[in-house]
Amino acid sequence: AWLSMVISYRTNCLASIESPELNAEMTAALRNATELTDNAIAIITAVAELAKQFNLNLNLTAAASALTGRRLLSYPDWISAADRKLLAAGGDNRTLPPPNAVVAKDGSGQFKTINDALNAMPETYRGRYVIYVKAGVYNEKVTVAKNKPNLLIYGDGPRKT
Template sequence: MSPKLISCLFSISLFILLPFYAFPSFADISPTTSVSSDTICHYTPDPYYCSTRLPHNQYATVYEFGQHSVRASLSASSNFFSLVDKYLNTPSSPLSNTAIGALQDCKFLAGLNVDFLSSSFQTVNSTSQILPSMQADDVQTLLSAILTNQQTCLDGLQFTASASSVTNGLSSPLSDGFKLYSMSLALFTKGWVPEKNKGTWQPGRNHVTFRNGRLPLKMSSRNLAIYESVSRRKLLQSGDEQDGSGNFTTINDAVAAAPSNTNASNGYFLIYITAGVYAEYVSIPKNKGYLMMIGDGINQTIITGNRSVADGWTTFNSSTFGRNSSLGILPAIYH
């Protein structure tokens, strides 16, 4: 195998329609119109559950109901984190290493959910109007990631037969949390997301929307030229958009070189991974936001490892590619 080369580009400003669950249309209700809780609940995934969580028969705007829902979600996520921590520190019976690993994964994911909801609540509590597209996308991404984290925790517990008592004790708050977070996502989408950003997504379909085989990117003509040159396997070697090194030999080294604590206004940091087999476990730190990775294609750029559940690893920790925070990262894109 020829030497691997990983190159990085800065300031790739783009917009991608982010996925979210397909909810009934809110077209007949304005976010600023005062409506009853029963009315608004008909536009959430589980109206009956919604009616038990919102103030009964009270009138408020979508913004006020949304703020209430996200606040309740934050409280629920904090309580779940404490519950998992209690199981870890004071188990009712001895736990296997696999069970402990599954609980540690759940605690880690619950901690992320607390962070995501804290950030989301700060946003929804600060304004009662439609957000700019990029900011709305960020919060939508966080609220969507919370649902994924819930399912990942549950999957790990269900693979742990020795922790049936723990699974039984956590299944109800996991299920309740999933419904509550879904409700918050629905209300946020109605009140704060621009109409043009409201797409549909169904489980089992690709999360990124392609049009005629291409991503619907929005960027400057200069950045678009850089992206397209990379897509054609011809990395642009001139201009101030490139960091000038282009000689990383591991993906983790390239991730480490990415700027920390960035924001959307500065664009994305693009990591171009050429063909090769990368035997490493890539875990992107929480402070490395707004990354985009492009490989040389299926069966060309390969990230591989040998961890498995059979060897004692949890499902969550057996993956070769992971992210400690979903804010601002895009999926790997293969051409």
């Protein structure tokens, strides 16, 4: 999950650079870090698949906790039990709440852009508003207004959406 976030942060950073020349320079400057991150994800995925084939249960969270002497994934007290469960789900779409809005570039969702889905969110919505973004590249600046709290946007993964 942490390595996937590196990819997401890099993508978001580059998307915010409007100058094509500066964007190209930053992309080139980050190329080495991007390749190292991609390689690390590939290695971790391969080791996990290999462990699965040999029916090995690698409890890496417990192992890391034993090495560092601290509990991983501990959340502040103000995060509710439901939100802790949601955060623990990571990228597993099967355990995420059903979406209120679906975004798909190909028109198979309710909206074609993320901003359209955000604009459709009711002003006085109670509870968590969930937007699912299907795989694709969405070239748009997305700004979430402060008056739209409790919003969850998820997609098909950092390499797909």
